[in-house]
Amino acid sequence: MAMNRVQFQQGLSMTQFMAQYGTEAKCRRALFRLRWPRGYRCPACAGRLSSRFRREGQLYYQCRACRHQATLLSGTVFEATKLPLTTWFLAIHLLTSTKTNMAALELKRHLGVSYRTAWRLKHKVMEAMMQREEPRQLSGFVQIDDAYLGGERNGGKSGRGSENKQAFVIAVQTDVDLDHPTFAVIEPVRTFDNAAITDWAQRRLAPEAEAFSDGLGAFRRFEATGHAHTVLESEGGRAATEINGARWVNVLLSNLKRSIGGAYHAFKQHKYARRYLAEAAYRFNRRFRLPEFVPRLLRAMVLCAPSPQPFLRQATNFSS
Incomplete structure (x- = not known):
């Protein structure tokens, strides 16, 4: 029987994943490139010129035109997270590389976090997926x-x-x-x-x-x-x-x-x-496109608005 080309395609191995995203610095660089592929743009006015400063260990960008201050994670689904980016990235890799779905309980065991944290993380990832799929139309x-x-x-x-x-x-x-x-x-x-x-x-x-x-x-x-x-x-x-x-x-x-x-x-x-x-x-x-799954999903997540716990819990299948 012929091999199924979907199931047997080469994905992103754990070794390759760790080489690309194994440290906090590598994760931050990857997010910066995905959020601002042509360099920093002010989220408020799209200005290109900015100054940088640190506050409480966090790197801020301040637009020289409108003075708006932003961090790499502000305004994204990662906003206000207390988890290391390495934990986020590993969760994304696990959720996309498995042949079948992964429940929050299993994710909790892999990441070494509480169930509440794993549930919130998984639902934020699914929220970004959902928003990415919202405009899709089928043709033919x-x-x-x-x-x-x-x-x-x-x-x-x-x-x-x-x-x-x-x-x-x-x-x-x-x-x-x-x-x-x-x-x-x-x-x-x-x-x-x-x-x-x-x-x-x-x-x-x-x-x-x-x-x-x-x-x-x-x-x-x-x-x-x-x-x-x-x-x-x-x-x-x-x-x-x-x-x-x-x-x-x-x-x-x-x-x-x-x-x-x-x-x-x-x-x-x-x-x-x-x-x-x-x-x-x-x-x-x-x-x-399994090898591209992680960067494509990360791109969706930096374009997704913040999803705090109350928003996640109060969700319904229909807006009205």
């Missing part, structure tokens, strides 16, 4: 399916009405022959009704995208949003998952549920599903 041929996270609670509602289930849409863009997946979007929806699917299609499907889906009634809204739509007919069972036009979305959905079920004992779907699903999509969409 797009396979789409509906699914749920979570199971039924004892004494609660059964089936799709369970309070512990979170509905989400999973979509995979493929090549013209429907043979190879390229990008994916995995996002929670309030429910599978016309309004939710219309909103999802307008945000996530490019105007020229052609949708392939099963016969779920709400998916017929794709035609109303101006997208070509093919409804796949099958006899159900295993054949339904392998039909041309649905195979890759079902493969990704199966891998997603296996990965989440194996890595996480439990999490609050109604609050954090958007982050966990965005993490899966972020990893999938960059699966062919």
Whole structure:
């Protein structure tokens, strides 16, 4: 059997990682290059000229034009951190180099920090991934399916009405022959009704995208949003998952549920599903570029606004 070129590609080994990011100075230099690739720019006015000074051991940059003061970490997801950057970088490497997801509990053991710290660190990383995936639109041929996270609670509602289930849409863009997946979007929806699917299609499907889906009634809204739509007919069972036009979305959905079920004992779907699903999509969409995973994610994190503990805890899957 031929080797899977995704699974067997050369990634960033621990030896290579330590050589590139093994000290605090190397981490700071890497962050500076990623945040300001053309040299320091004032976050307030984009001015290029600055003076530097130290206060309580921290290096500050002061813009000569507007006098705004900033540090390397201020205004980023790293702001106000008490952890060494080497710990942050190691966490990012661990979270991106594993074949499957890594729970905060396992991350805690690798880093030697408290569970609370590991949870906060992981959710900040996932927040940056989520923000990076927010503007993504799929084009060309797009396979789409509906699914749920979570199971039924004892004494609660059964089936799709369970309070512990979170509905989400999973979509995979493929090549013209429907043979190879390229990008994916995995996002929670309030429910599978016309309004939710219309909103999802307008945000996530490019105007020229052609949708392939099963016969779920709400998916017929794709035609109303101006997208070509093919409804796949099958006899159900295993054949339904392998039909041309649905195979890759079902493969990704199966891998997603296996990965989440194996890595996480439990999490609050109604609050954090958007982050966990965005993490899966972020990893999938960059699966062919494993050696670049760490610098690309670091770039996303320096562009991500600060995410303090209350913000992380108060998250919901929907803004309104």
